[in-house]
Amino acid sequence: MEGINHKTIPVNGIEMHVAEMGTGPVILFLHGFPECWFTWRHQMAFLASHGYRAVAPDLRGYGDTTGAPIDDSTKFTSIHIVGDIVQLLNIINEDKVFVVGHDWGALMAWALCLYRPDKVKALVNMSVPFSPRNPKRKPIETLRAVYGNDYYISRFQEPGDIEAEFARIGTKRVLEHFLTYRNPAPLMMPKGNAFGDSADHAPNPIVLPSWLSEEEVNFYANKFERSGFTGGINYYRAIDLNWELTAAWTGAQIKVPVKFIIGELDITYNGAGIKDYIHKGGFKKDVPFLEDIVVLKDVGHFLHEEKPHDINKHILQFFHKFSSPKCSLL
Numbered sequence: 001m002e003g004i005n006h007k008t009i010p011v012n013g014i015e016m017h018v019a020e021m022g023t024g025p026v027i028l029f030l031h032g033f034p035e036c037w038f039t040w041r042h043q044m045a046f047l048a049s050h051g052y053r054a055v056a057p058d059l060r061g062y063g064d065t066t067g068a069p070i071d072d073s074t075k076f077t078s079i080h081i082v083g084d085i086v087q088l089l090n091i092i093n094e095d096k097v098f099v100v101g102h103d104w105g106a107l108m109a110w111a112l113c114l115y116r117p118d119k120v121k122a123l124v125n126m127s128v129p130f131s132p133r134n135p136k137r138k139p140i141e142t143l144r145a146v147y148g149n150d151y152y153i154s155r156f157q158e159p160g161d162i163e164a165e166f167a168r169i170g171t172k173r174v175l176e177h178f179l180t181y182r183n184p185a186p187l188m189m190p191k192g193n194a195f196g197d198s199a200d201h202a203p204n205p206i207v208l209p210s211w212l213s214e215e216e217v218n219f220y221a222n223k224f225e226r227s228g229f230t231g232g233i234n235y236y237r238a239i240d241l242n243w244e245l246t247a248a249w250t251g252a253q254i255k256v257p258v259k260f261i262i263g264e265l266d267i268t269y270n271g272a273g274i275k276d277y278i279h280k281g282g283f284k285k286d287v288p289f290l291e292d293i294v295v296l297k298d299v300g301h302f303l304h305e306e307k308p309h310d311i312n313k314h315i316l317q318f319f320h321k322f323s324s325p326k327c328s329l330l
Contacts, residue, residue, distance in 0.1 A: 017064035022048025029056040032103020036063035042308035061231020073237035078111040184270035263299035
């Protein structure tokens with residue numbers, strides 16, 4: 001993309017690739033799985049044109065960020081990721097920034113607000129609501145009890161297992177499955193038949209939606225062919241370790257201004273108890289400065305790619321309340 005600058009910054013023992021565009025107040029974009037900085041291409045161009053500096057790193061284990069110990073999932077906790085983010089902000093000389101997160105990027109944004117609220121002016125988070133720590137039960141055993149062993153997060157726990165299956169299916173096809181998934185039901189990946197791609201049958205073709213081009217899928221595929229999936233999957237493998245390490249934050253609230261956006265068809269929105277948590281007071285109790293909740297009708301998980309115009313307006317309108325960029329609000 002023209003106008004986007006790329007740099008590599010040494011951060012906490014890794015080499016972090018960062019894409020940035022524009023000048024003005026910084027908006028830090030945090031991507032999820034299976035993504036990289038490129039997932040924010042629509043938002044970066046739009047916000048840069050409206051007087052902001054868009055900064056989008058490839059998080060630890062992803063894309064062109066290198067040096068993380070991929071074979072050690074204990075190095076992919078929220079403590080590590082937030083540490084990377086804070087050090088990145090220190091290096092680019094930004095004391096306090098706006099933040100936008102999606103999927104695992106949303107979880108890391110919540111963690112950043114929990115551990116270092118002094119670094120965040122305001123947050124627009126997407127797809128994954130805040131999840132308060134349950135001191136009585138580890139997350140993975142809870143997910144297995146609710147969804148079973150075929151649930152995708154359950155399947156991700158054994159090192160090397162799902163990677164071998166993804167290798168058989170093929171990097172590009174795996175990404176096509178994830179990026180086009182619009183079923184609100186829990187994502188199940190039976191062993192040997194993830195996404196319904198059995199080794200015994202020729203796979204059916206995947207039709208890309210209008211908002212996702214072959215060229216864009218190829219961009220993602222090229223990055224994951226080089227990096228592999230393990231770095232991103234390690235975030236799932238560190239879920240229980242996150243739970244152990246964050247006992248001190250049990251009951252803590254998120255105390256920065258927040259706007260939350262989610263797709264009606266997103267599997268996270270349709271998970272057990274999530275709608276009640278979001279709409280019946282629990283979310284607001286844990287995030288007292290939650291100013292707005294937006295549910296986009298007939299939209300899936302990758303809402304910022306599927307509906308970039310809507311998402312761009314939501315981000316601009318929310319952050320504009322807390323800043324005075326060079327370009328006025330439309």
